[in-house]
Every structure is written in C-alpha cells, then in structure tokens.
Amino acid sequence: xxxxxxxxxxxxxxxxxxxxxxxxxxxxxxxxxxxxxxxxxxxxxxxxxxxxxxxxxxxxxxxxxxxxxxxxxxxxxxxxxxxxxxxxxxxxxxxxxxxxxxxxxxxxxxxxxxxxxxxxxxxxxxxxxxxxxxxxxxxxxxxxxxxxxxxxxxxxxxxxxxxxxxxxxxxxxxxxxxxxxxxxxxxxxxxxxxxxxxxxxxxxxxxxxxxxxxxxxxxxxxxxxxxxxxxxxxxxxx
Amino acid sequence: xxxxxxxxxxxxxxxxxxxxxxxxxxxxxxxxxxxxxxxxxxxxxxxxxxxxxxxxxxxxxxxxxxxxxxxxxxxxxxxxxxxxxxxxxxxxxxxxxxxxxxxxxxxxxxxxxxxxxxxxxxxxxxxxxxxxxxxxxxxxxxxxxxxxxxxxxxxxxxxxxxxxxxxxxxxxxxxxxxxxxxxxxxxxxxxxxxxxxxxxxxxxxxxxxxxxxxxxxxxxxxxxxxxxxxxxxxxxxxxxxxxxxxxxxxxxxxxxxxxxxxxxxxxxxxxxxxxxxxxxxxxxxxxxxxxxxxxxxxxxx
Amino acid sequence: xxxxxxxxxxxxxxxxxxxxxxxxxxxxxxxxxxxxxxxxxxxxxxxxxxxxxxxxxxxxxxxxxxxxxxxxxxxxxxxxxxxxxxxxxxxxxxxxxxxxxxxxxxxxxxxxxxxxxxxxxxxxxxxxxxxxxxxxxxxxxxxxxxxxxxxxxxxxxxxxxxxxxxxxxxxxxxxxxxxxxxxxxxxxxxxxxxxxxxxxxxxxxxxxxxxxxxxxxxxxxxxxxxxxxxxxxxxxxxxxxxxxxxxxxxxxxxxxxxxxxxxxxxxxxxxxxxxxxxxxxxxxxxxxxxxxxx
Numbered sequence: 001x002x003x004x005x006x007x008x009x010x011x012x013x014x015x016x017x018x019x020x021x022x023x024x025x026x027x028x029x030x031x032x033x034x035x036x037x038x039x040x041x042x043x044x045x046x047x048x049x050x051x052x053x054x055x056x057x058x059x060x061x062x063x064x065x066x067x068x069x070x071x072x073x074x075x076x077x078x079x080x081x082x083x084x085x086x087x088x089x090x091x092x093x094x095x096x097x098x099x100x101x102x103x104x105x106x107x108x109x110x111x112x113x114x115x116x117x118x119x120x121x122x123x124x125x126x127x128x129x130x131x132x133x134x135x136x137x138x139x140x141x142x143x144x145x146x147x148x149x150x151x152x153x154x155x156x157x158x159x160x161x162x163x164x165x166x167x168x169x170x171x172x173x174x175x176x177x178x179x180x181x182x183x184x185x186x187x188x189x190x191x192x193x194x195x196x197x198x199x200x201x202x203x204x205x206x207x208x209x210x211x212x213x214x215x216x217x218x219x220x221x222x223x224x225x226x227x228x229x230x231x232x233x234x235x236x237x238x
Numbered sequence: 239x240x241x242x243x244x245x246x247x248x249x250x251x252x253x254x255x256x257x258x259x260x261x262x263x264x265x266x267x268x269x270x271x272x273x274x275x276x277x278x279x280x281x282x283x284x285x286x287x288x289x290x291x292x293x294x295x296x297x298x299x300x301x302x303x304x305x306x307x308x309x310x311x312x313x314x315x316x317x318x319x320x321x322x323x324x325x326x327x328x329x330x331x332x333x334x335x336x337x338x339x340x341x342x343x344x345x346x347x348x349x350x351x352x353x354x355x356x357x358x359x360x361x362x363x364x365x366x367x368x369x370x371x372x373x374x375x376x377x378x379x380x381x382x383x384x385x386x387x388x389x390x391x392x393x394x395x396x397x398x399x400x401x402x403x404x405x406x407x408x409x410x411x412x413x414x415x416x417x418x419x420x421x422x423x424x425x426x427x428x429x430x431x432x433x434x435x436x437x438x439x440x441x442x443x444x445x446x447x448x449x450x451x452x453x454x455x456x457x458x459x460x461x462x463x464x465x466x467x468x469x470x471x472x473x474x475x476x477x478x479x480x481x482x483x484x485x486x487x488x489x490x491x492x493x494x495x496x497x498x499x500x501x502x503x504x505x506x507x508x509x510x511x512x513x514x515x516x517x518x519x520x521x522x523x524x525x526x527x528x529x530x531x532x533x534x535x536x537x538x539x
Numbered sequence: 540x541x542x543x544x545x546x547x548x549x550x551x552x553x554x555x556x557x558x559x560x561x562x563x564x565x566x567x568x569x570x571x572x573x574x575x576x577x578x579x580x581x582x583x584x585x586x587x588x589x590x591x592x593x594x595x596x597x598x599x600x601x602x603x604x605x606x607x608x609x610x611x612x613x614x615x616x617x618x619x620x621x622x623x624x625x626x627x628x629x630x631x632x633x634x635x636x637x638x639x640x641x642x643x644x645x646x647x648x649x650x651x652x653x654x655x656x657x658x659x660x661x662x663x664x665x666x667x668x669x670x671x672x673x674x675x676x677x678x679x680x681x682x683x684x685x686x687x688x689x690x691x692x693x694x695x696x697x698x699x700x701x702x703x704x705x706x707x708x709x710x711x712x713x714x715x716x717x718x719x720x721x722x723x724x725x726x727x728x729x730x731x732x733x734x735x736x737x738x739x740x741x742x743x744x745x746x747x748x749x750x751x752x753x754x755x756x757x758x759x760x761x762x763x764x765x766x767x768x769x770x771x772x773x774x775x776x777x778x779x780x781x782x783x784x785x786x787x788x789x790x791x792x793x794x795x796x797x798x799x800x801x802x803x804x805x806x807x808x809x810x811x812x813x814x815x816x817x818x819x820x821x822x823x824x825x826x827x828x829x830x831x832x833x
Contacts (some may be wrong), residue, residue: 056724080727092722094715105711105726151726267635313822320825322634323574327776330769331818338811449765453646460639490654497646504640505624 005031006065007190008053008084008160013062015045015052022048024214025062030192035185037222037236038194040211047089049211050161054086055079063220067158067183083158085174086096089167091144093151094136099128103134104146106154113156121150124180142173149180151191162193165227166200178204183203198235202226210235244366246482248438249518250475252372252431256451257458257470258380259428262387263420264464265396266413267322267403271329271452272313275336276306277432278447282340284433285352285442290345295358299372301432306429309423318417330449337444351443358437371437376434380427384467392416450493457496461503463510468518475509546798552686552755553695554794559748560771561778561786562700569618569717569781570737573622573637577645578745579771580764584648585611585740585749587759590662590714607753608746615742618644645768652761659762664753688753696747699786719780734763766810768798773817779827789828793817 015023017199022119030036040046051221052059054064055076063199064072072237085105085106092103101197103121107114125146130161131139139147165181166174185191195201202208202222210218210231223232256273263270280302287293287301291424313332317325341349357365395416398406407413436442458477464470477499481492488495503510543776567575589607596602621644625636653659704710712733724730740833752767753759774793778785793813801809820828 029740054725058739076724076731077727077729084729086725088722088725092725094718094722096718097711101711104708105715105728108708108712109727111708155727224544269638287728316822323638323772323780324776324821324825326638327769327772328818328821331773331814331821334766334769335811335814335818338807341807405753450646450650453642456639456642491650493650494647494654497643497650500643500646501621501640504636505621506642508625508636 005222006068007032008192009063009065010049011063011065013049013052013064014060015048015057016060017048022214023059025051026211026214026216027062027217028209028219030190032190033185033188034207035181035191035193035205037198037205037208038192038211039156039196039198039201039208039225039231040194041196041234043213045214046211047163048214050086050163050194053079053161054084077109080155083156085152085155085160086119086160087148087152087160087165089163091141091148093136093139093144093147096135097141098133098135099147100132102151102217103128103132103154106151108155114154117154117156121153124153124184125150141169142176145173145177146180147219149177149184153184158190160191162187162191164194164196166195166197174200177235196235198225198231202236208211239366239370244370245438246475246479247372248366248369248434250478251370251377252435252438253474253478254470255373255376255380255427255431257455257462257474258384258467259424259431260425260455260459261464261467261470262384262424263417264323264459265388266399266417266420267392268325268327268417268421269322269456270309270421270424272332273329273424273428274447274449274451274455275329275332276309276428277435277451278336278340279309279432280305280429280442281436281447282346282352282442285355285436286346288355295437299430301424302433303430307422307426309429310425311418313425314418315422319414320417328454331407331538333447333449337447340444347442349444350376351441352436355437355440355442357362358438365437365440369434373434376427376430376501377404381467381471382409383423388466392419396420403539453493453500454496457500459510461499461510463514463516464529465509466512468517468519469502469512470509487538542802543799546802547795548690549801550684550795551791551796552690552693552751552794553798554791555690555697556748556751557771557774557794558697558753558787558790559677559693559700560750560767561775561790562697562783563744563748564771564775565781565783565786566713566737566744567741568632570713571622572626572632572720573736574632574641575622575635575649575741576638576641576772577764577768578741579768580645580648581611581614582749582752583598583745583746583759583761583764583767584614584652586660586753586763587652587656589749589753590658590664590759593665604645604746604750607749609744611745611749612739612742615745616735620737623734645764649764650763652764656761659761661758663758686755689751692747692754693751695752697742701783701787702742708735709733717827770813770817773814773821776825777817777820777828779829780828782827785827785829 006029010026010028013023013026018221026049038049039047048057051057053064055071055074055078058073063070066082066084071082094105103118107117127143128147128150131143136147159195165177169177178200180206181191193201202225205222207221208219208225209216210225218225226236256277259273260270274395284298284302287298288295313328317328346352358368359365393409395406398409398411399413399416403413412442435446458470458473462473477496480496481489564575564578567573567578585607588610590604592606593599593603622637625633625640627633627636646662656662704713712728715726715728716730716733720730725833770793774789775786778789796816797809797813800812
C-alpha cells in the first residue's frame with residue numbers, strides 16, 4: 001500500500017491491564033477509503049486495540065500513526081478532534097439524553113457546521129429526525145446503533161471505528177447496518193470495525209485481520225479470509 | 239492524683255471510647271455520628287436521675303448504657319443497611335434535634351446546663367478514682383471486644399461489606415443484621431461514655447456535645463488509622479495532649495489545627511499512621527517471640 | 540390568608556436558595572465525582588468575605604458581591620486538587636474519602652469563622668443589602684426588599700442554571716459525564732478539564748448563593764454553615780443523590796415548609812421540626828424518595 005494513502009498505521013502494539021497482556025505486538029494498517037475488519041473471539045483484544053488507538057489506554061510498547069502523525073499515548077479527546085472516533089460496543093449512547101442531545105455531543109469539539117452535519121445525519125437516518133426529541137432509552141436496538149453511527153458522523157471523522165456493530169441485533173437489522181456501512185464507505189468514509197461473527201462483516205469489507213489472544217494471527221483480503229478453512233471453521237459460523 | 243493529670247487521662251479515655259464507638263460502625267463504612275447524640279441523651283438523663291431523683295450513680299450509669307442501646311437499636315432498625323451518606327445525615331440531624339431539645343428543657347438546665355453533681359463515694363478524691371477505674375474497665379472491655387471482633391468471622395464479613403456491599407451480600411453476609419449489631423454496640427458504648435464524660439467534670443453542658451466533638455473523633459480515627467483500633471489509642475493522647483503544651487492563644491485554634499492535620503493525612507497518608515499492615519507485623523512479632531519461648535521450654539524439659 | 544402568602548413568598552426565596560445549594564452539590568457529585576459535605580460552609584465563608592469587603596469599602600455593593608463570588612470560586616478551585624488526590628478512581632464517586640475530606644474542610648472553615656471574623660460573633664449585613672425597609676405591607680406581615688430581591692434573583696438563578704444544563708454545550712458535557720464518564724470520554728469530552736469547570740461553576744453559584752443568603756437573612760454566624768449544610772444534605776438524600784429534578788422539588792418544599800412552620804413556632808423549634816420531618820423521611824426511605832443516581 002502506498003505510504004501516503006495510509007490513514008492508520010499500528011506497529012507492534014502491546015497493551016496490558018496490570019498483569020494481563022491484552023494485546024501483544026499487534027500491527028495493522030488501514031488505507032483511506034477502506035473497510036477493514038478485525039475478527040476475533042470474545043476476549044481476543046479487539047476492544048482493547050480499538051480503545052488504544054483512540055487514546056483511552058496507553059500501550060506498553062508500539063506506535064500508532066494517524067494521518068501521518070504519531071498519536072501514541074495522545075489522550076482520547078485530542079484524537080477525537082483530530083478525526084478518529086469510536087462507536088463502542090453496546091452502542092454507547094447516553095440513554096437518559098435525547099436523540100438530538102446525543103447527536104450534538106458528537107459534534108462537541110467542533111460546533112461550527114453543526115446544522116449541516118445534523119441535516120446529513122438525518123438524511124442518512126430519517127428515523128433519527130422523527131425521534132429527535134425522544135430520550136435515547138426509548139429507541140430500539142437497531143435505532144440505537146444508527147444513533148451511535150450518526151453521532152460518530154457528526155464529528156466529520158476521517159476514521160470511523162466500530163466495536164461489534166451487530167451485537168445484540170436481529171439478523172435483519174444487522175443486514176441493514178452493514179448496508180449502511182457499505183454506503184458510508186462508498187461516500188468516502190474509512191471504516192475499521194471489529195466483529196465476532198465475521199461472515200457479514202467480511203462480505204462488505206476490503207481487508208481483515210484475525211486477532212487471537214491479543215496477537216494478529218492472520219491477515220489478508222476479505223476474500224482470502226472468507227475462503228480460508230481455518231477462519232471458516234472458527235469465525236464464519238452463521 | 240494531681241488534677242491536670244486526672245483530667246488528661248480521663249478525657250483521653252473518653253476520646254478513645256468515643257472514637258472506638260465510631261470505629262466499629264466504620265468497619266462497615268458507616269460514619270455513625272449519632273453516637274455524639276447518644277452521649278448527650280444518656281449523659282443528661284443520668285445527670286437528671288442523679289440530681290432530681292437521687293438515683294445512685296451506678297444505676298444511672300447502667301441506665302445510660304441501656305438508653306444508648308435502646309436508641310441505637312431502634313434507629314438501626316431503619317438504617318442498619320442504609321447507604322453511608324444516609325447514616326451520616328441521620329447522625330447529624332439527631333445531634334441537632336437533641337441539642338435543640340436540651341436547649342429548651344428547663345429540667346436539664348437548658349442552656350445553662352447541670353452543675354454540682356454529687357461526688358461518687360462522698361468525696362472528690364474517691365470520685366476521681368472511681369471514674370478512672372470505670373473508664374479503665376471500659377477501655378479494657380471495649381478494646382478486647384474490638385480486637386476479638388476484628389479477628390472473627392464477623393470482622394471479616396465487615397471488611398467485605400466495607401469494600402463492596404453488594405458483593406458481600408451475594409456471598410451471604412447479612413448486611414442488615416451486621417449493621418444493626420455494630421450500630422447498637424456503638425451506641426451503647428457511646429451512651430456510657432457520655433455519662434462518664436459529664437461526671438468527670440461533675441457537670442453537663444451543651445458545649446460538651448457539639449459538632450466539633452464529631453470533628454475531633456474523626457481526626458483521631460482517620461489520622462490514627464481507621465483500619466485497626468490501635469491507631470486511636472496512640473493518637474488520642476497525642477492529639478489531646480500536645481495542644482495543652484502550647485500557650486492558650488494557640489490552643490484556641492485547636493479545631494482548625496485538627497482539621498488541617500486531618501486534611502493533610504487524608505491527602506498524603508490516607509490509611510492513617512497505624513495501618514493494618516503495621517499491626518499485623520506487630521502481632522506476628524509478638525506471637526512469634528512467644529512461640530520461641532514455648533519451644534525453648536519444651537526443649538528444656 | 541395574607542399571612543400564608545407572605546410566608547410562601549419567604550419560603551420560595553429560602554427554597555430557591557436550597558435548590559441552588561442542592562444543585563451545586565449534585566453537580567459536584569455527578570461531574571467532579573465528589574461528595575462536598577461542606578459546600579454550604581464555603582458559601583457562608585463567602586458571606587463573611589462579602590461582609591468584610593463591605594465594611595472595608597464603606598458598603599460598596601458591587602465590590603462586595605464580586606469579592607464573595609471570587610472567594611467562593613477560589614476556595615473551590617483550591618480544594619479541587621485535594622479532592623482529586625484522595626479519590627480512589629476517577630470515574631466513580633469515592634464516597635468515603637471525599638466525604639471525610641470535605642468534612643475536614645468544613646471543620647476548618649467553621650472554626651476559622653468562630654475565631655477570626657468579628658471575634659466569632661454574628662455579623663449583620665448593612666441595610667442596603669438586606670433591605671430592612673418594608674416595601675410591601677400585607678396586614679401584619681411586611682415583606683422587605685431583601686426578600687423580594689432574593690426571591691427574584693433566586694428564581695432567575697435556578698432557571699438560568701437549569702437552562703445552562705439542558706440547553707448549552709457545556710451543560711451537555713456535564714450531563715454526559717454525569718450519566719456515563721467512560722462514554723463521555725469516547726465522545727472526546729475531556730473528563731478532568733470538565734470536572735475542573737464544574738468546580739469553577741459551583742464556585743460562581745456559591746458566590747451567588749452567598750449574596751442571596753445575605754439579602755434574605757441579613758445576618759450570619761459561624762454555625763450557619765453547618766446548619767444549612769445539614770439541611771441541604773438531608774434534602775439531597777430525600778430527593779435522591781444526583782437527582783437534579785428531585786432536588787428542585789424537595790428544596791422548594793423544604794423552604795416553604797420552614798417558612799410556614801416559622802410562622803407558628805418560635806425560632807429554634809422551627810428548625811428542629813424541619814429536621815424531625817426530614818429525619819423521619821430519611822429513616823423510612825434511606826435511599827431517597829425518587830431514587831438515587833448513585
């Protein structure tokens with residue numbers, strides 16, 4: 001991959017919680033305009049990896065480079081302002097606040113073009129416009145996922161990271177969500193997502209990495225991974 | 239016995255007992271400030287019994303303990319398992335209400351207080367020795383009780399509740415029961431202490447039972463070390479005695495100094511000076527040397 | 540009936556002060572993650588500073604108000620690093636340590652007031668602040684301008700404060716942290732900095748409350764801080780810790796209750812009755828009437 005089209009580059013990242021080594025010497029790359037998937041079982045280190053890229057955790061060793069600048073150890077709020085965002089597992093919306101307030105929080109650090117961004121998000125997710133004064137708690141699972149993605153879009157991000165977008169959602173809704181992600185990607189958004197159940201994710205992605213107990217066990221194009229017998233057996237169940 | 243020494247020893251004993259009365263509920267994270275109200279209730283009641291009904295001191299003291307137990311138990315029915323915060327507010331509210339009631343009751347001297355309580359045993363000398371003896375007895379009993387409690391199944395349960403109440407409950411600890419136990423015992427101790435407090439001076443006054451007393455007890459516990467009962471024993475005489483060495487102008491600012499020391503210790507040495515690890519080391523050291531002596535004796539045989 | 544109206548007006552003034560105090564307390568609880576037991580004592584200290592400045596500058600009202608607000612903000616900001624140091628975890632309220640620390644601070648403030656200002660005696664605020672001239676006379680009851688002012692400013696302050704919380708960007712950040720500090724961090728809200736803002740904001744609020752109290756009571760004494768603190772804390776428990784709307788309701792209710800009781804019962808008993816009622820409510824429902832956020 002050409003160097004200057006690399007949006008995110010993670011090299012030799014190791015992250016620990018006390019004595020637990022959650023991520024061991026992991027490296028991955030995301031080029032502009034790609035959808036990249038992180039596959040792995042529960043506890044494989046996907047969330048830790050994403051959170052470290054965002055700046056929630058500080059790695060023990062390794063580097064994270066975003067858009068050409070090193071961001072290892074930079075705190076999360078600075079990285080969000082620089083254009084990285086994370087849609088956390090379980091949606092991470094503020095249940096007691098309204099849909100609108102949740103969306104406005106997405107633009108918290110840059111309120112300049114809020115109205116325009118809001119309109120765009122409503123275009124993508126008309127249901128959010130309908131429910132904009134409703135408390136987020138009253139939304140369905142799929143609607144909450146849309147709200148979470150919409151909130152991420154409000155910050156006009158360069159890189160959208162999503163942690164397990166399909167968790168807890170009905171299969172039909174999961175299809176909708178991945179269709180949305182594909183559309184977003186066609187509009188130019190770079191997406192890095194993690195998934196346990198990788199079938200649908202790999203079908204809309206360009207490339208993927210397999211994470212096992214904190215290490216990158218495999219990497220390749222989406223097609224390579226879909227056809228790999230080991231990956232098939234372990235992760236492409238449904 | 240010289241008078242200053244009498245006052246120093248007896249007031250220090252009272253401070254230790256009150257702090258111990260607070261130490262016990264704090265084992266389950268309850269700051270049971272109602273103990274100061276207990277001191278006032280039992281103290282004034284005992285004084286009234288002695289002055290107005292000419293009840294012998296011994297019975298009045300027992301009544302003080304009983305009253306403390308009763309109030310403590312009834313209140314514990316409601317707040318035995320309440321959140322820390324609620325227990326604190328209940329305590330402060332009680333203190334306020336009790337003070338207001340006393341302030342307005344002519345029968346117990348209102349704002350003037352009760353003066354001129356009779357000497358126990360007929361003369362001042364005997365009176366002082368009796369008070370000191372009772373205080374010493376209470377110190378030994380309470381200290382022994384706290385020591386045994388800490389090293390018992392209940393003490394371990396209390397530590398669990400302190401760290402994580404919900405987890406302790408899911409492990410089968412009876413939160414309400416344990417809370418009621420420590421609160422009732424604490425109030426009983428406080429009741430008796432309140433009676434003795436006034437009889438040290440042979441008078442009772444509202445100034446004895448103020449919110450400042452809460453502050454003093456808190457400083458003793460948290461600076462001395464709240465994880466074991468012994469920090470209190472070490473710190474109470476120091477905290478009370480050291481200001482006495484200074485000129486009265488400085489002594490006036492006692493409470494501010496206590497507050498300052500409390501804040502500094504909380505920030506720099508949160509567990510206090512006598513930590514649990516220190517006590518454990520001491521204990522193993524003491525029992526270790528005893529074991530060595532036993533082995534020698536056996537070998538000698 | 541006229542009496543009742545006058546008492547209710549008085550009660551609303553007092554009530555709005557309680558609401559502001561509870562809201563400040565709740566804000567510190569939810570955003571700075573601390574229990575600030577002696578927040579009202581900081582307010583009373585600011586009252587004393589205002590009094591001092593008024594004395595020294597010959598009743599220069601604007602200067603006095605500024606001094607009061609400044610001292611409240613200053614004390615709050617100075618105590619922030621202490622609270623941060625004793626907190627075990629950043630994202631959770633460490634009840635024990637912050638509570639004891641704030642009690643220590645309260646101890647210091649109350650005793651300093653007992654010894655240094657005015658020799659520990661009560662202080663009285665000049666007439667132009669308290670407004671002793673009655674501007675409305677309703678039968679036997681007269682309402683002084685101080686009460687009207689404190690009611691007006693009190694209500695406006697409460698309204699403004701809630702507006703800030705629910706309709707502005709910083710307010711959104713506060714509420715986000717209040718609900719979910721981790722989630723707030725993921726959206727890029729700087730937790731530490733926002734926490735510090737909350738110290739400053741409650742400082743400003745404290746200064747305003749100090750001025751209001753001066754207008755309403757016309758006087759202050761060292762023990763006032765403790766008394767108000769106990770009432771405010773009782774209100775916050777009854778309303779449910781962290782429950783902003785609950786605090787609004789219960790605070791106003793207490794104010795009106797106190798005012799009405801004061802009309803029928805003399806001085807210290809009226810306080811005691813208020814405390815008894817609150818005590819009963821807490822004993823019956825130690826976790827609060829409306830449920831706690833904690």
